Amino acid sequence: MKKLFLLSLLTLSLLNAKEGVEFKYSPKDMERNYPTAQNYILSYNNVLENVRSSIVNISIKKEINGNQLSANPFFNDPFFREFFKGYGDIPQERIQQALGSGVIVSKDGYIITNNHVIDGADQITVNLAGDKKEYEAKVIGKDEKSDLAIIKIEAKNLNAITFYNSDKVKVGDVVFALGNPFGVGETITQGIVSATGRSGVGIVEYEDFIQTDASINPGNSGGALINSAGHLIGINSAIISKSGGNVGIGFAIPSNMVTTVATSLIDSGKYTRAYLGVNISDISDDMSKFYNDNYGALITGVEDNSPAAKAGLKRGDLIIEINGKKITSASELKNTVGSYAPSKVVIVKFLRDKKVESRNVALATLDSKITNGEFEYKGLKLTQIDSTHKQQLNITINGVLVVNVDEKSEAYSAGIRKNDIIIQVEESEIATLDDFKKATASKDKKRVFIFRRGYILAIVL
Template sequence: MLGQKQKWRVVGGVLVGLALLLGSAPLHAGAWPVAVEGDKLPTLADMLERTTPGVVNIATSGSVEVAETPLLNDPFFRHFFDIPTMRRAKKIRSLGSGVVVDAAHGYILTNHHVIDKAQVITVTLHDGRALKAVQVGADPETDVAVIKVEAKDLHALPLGNSDILRVGDFVVAIGNPFGLGQTVTSGIVSALGRSGLGIKGYEDFIQTDASINPGNSGGALVNLRGELVGINTAILAKGGGNVGIGFAIPANMTKQLMAQLIEYGEVRRGLLGISSQDLTPELNQAFGLEHQHGSVVTRVTRGSAAQKAGLQAGDIITEVNGVAVRNAAHMRNLVGLLRVGEAVQLTRLRDGHSRTVKAVVEASKREQIEGSRLSPRLEGAVLEKEEQDEKPGVVVRKVVRGSMAARMGLQEGDRLLEVNQQSVKNLADMGKALAVDGRQMLLTLERGERRIRVMVR
């Protein structure tokens, strides 16, 4: 906190500065100068007049089923005391932002979490028009979604090239913080290629100190030319407010995702068939390299596109389609944006020799099975395991309302990790564990950041 004398020094300095400014240019009564000594004062107003009509406010509403009391959310408690499932509908509302990217077709880019579970999506334009929107497609892995409105005279923002951004470039964030209405904040690019934050599955964020707050999600991050360079997505703050660390999805990434979302309603990611890790300084030393960046291949799936291209464990991937690979997360992002059937050029380093190979991205292989085929107790659940999913466990892809699986408390998105305290990595393990006949079944599952145990008799 400033002392009283320090406060007066600051105020005095501001007043002196204003006096010098006002004394150097003639003023009309009640007016501020637009120029000093013939030079126009710098302002973002002209650019923002062209840009802000392309950013919209989004309000959503819907409902989800919740237990009557928080304690009844615990399936183990409910089963132990033989309490039936009692649920009620809870209304949910969300506020966010969006960016018009195609005025002719009414396409608007936003975040998946802004419109997730929404039954009604209302878009308010800069001119005050309120329009009903429909969801075109969404990708939870990157938190990108496309919605559509039917309207004339929409204003679309031009897409900029986020690949040429540099740390220190000036940027402006436009959105609807705290539901206040359209608000503009400015700052700089603080960092590029941020990943490993645990916010989403695919991360390659632009970090900025332009103020981003709740409600800014889905809004625009633009450069000083008014071009869209990012979609504001997240903040890093325990209290939920702005502390100068905000993150945006690069525009070049959203451009690739948007094309698939409009065409398919989802992102159909290709599969290369490798596992990799960061090329650390220690590994650089072990390989006899100096300051090399890239991703080290740790495993190649048999019969995969990577094996067909001749990749081996120990290879270092340094480029994907001519783009230098920073680390394993960057490699995953570059491959994850490729379409099935698309050819990709990979530059790999092996025994000190660099070579470029070609691979054709294949469709992700996934196994699905009805839970009832494994156990009558899992009736109504659909279990899934993707080949590229390296995390242990089996994912609950669907739960039919009112089914046995629903009554025991399983939810879509749960990851089953153990059956009767036996670890399961895939559907085969799940089947073996359930094949052992027993009077009861204890499931350990992961739901978000929590681990839950469900007892079924």
């Protein structure tokens, strides 16, 4: 039996030798370095102590009236309406309160946070760490497409946070998330950078997130994600979770995007993005073979009179580089173009018929594209739906798109919101702005039918 066992080992050894597989082992004499000892404690207190006073708590109050409540799809469901019959029908008015976080970016009181934290707020209150005084804040500017906003309080000599170049953030870097989750008070959680350049998540239109496993919970929104040196690398924005609790997948808006947007919001109250004028998509492995095994942003359509059209770009071109920056996906092209100032001339490198070509393209203003063909009505800004809107909103219906709503307008009180699609007014179906103008020519109140995320709602306006 012993000989048979030795023969089996020899046979196995020969088989392994024949296959030529070599397993890589660590050095046998590796030593362990212990980060702690009995005579000292490993701590980041010295770093965090300075940053804590740069993080603020934000509380908002928002008045919700009956019309806004009835605009919710649930209240248009017969079951819910039947449920409320015995309780005084749908509540007519209530005060909604919410909590979030913010980061001080200047000594004189400018604070950056998420747009969704302060959106629609009637009152914004800021509490500073170690200060019992409550500060009333005013909105300086907000950008829904990146989910960033700037508010300001009247205060001096505040501790402005130090920024770090987010392009230099690496996967595995130790990070801390600071905020006020669930309203329990100032909280700090630790983790690492899980990924950078995350896009396609579907949270906002412009996504280039830093992903982290540091716990980000409700109330952390607008707070800071800092590295182990205490420098800001991102603004905590969202999590992926089925339960609403943290599962280790959190997202922060990178600091470079934050500074670009915040500078414009402080200077002019808005952020204006550059516009190329193409419909784009990613490509598969099979499609990549037609482009010399390259990846990039495939042009599937070019808008008339757009910067792309004027530069001679065509459907089927694969954009692989902008101003020397490599482009590997449609979202990367979108974020890159959106980071430039309007009117900037960029060099677009692309593949056409397996040949690399380049064009100088003078970018235009995205806002100028949107305002073409706009119509204002009772606080609404409307535009006709085109192929770009259908692609962005993943819809196939026709109608007029609500580009913006004045929060103090009759339309806002009635419950109409941005990105709603008006498809009918009284008995008239709406496919164009002219249809809407004719249907609303009289000053009488009318039934307006809107499409919102798969629901059709009826509102009196």
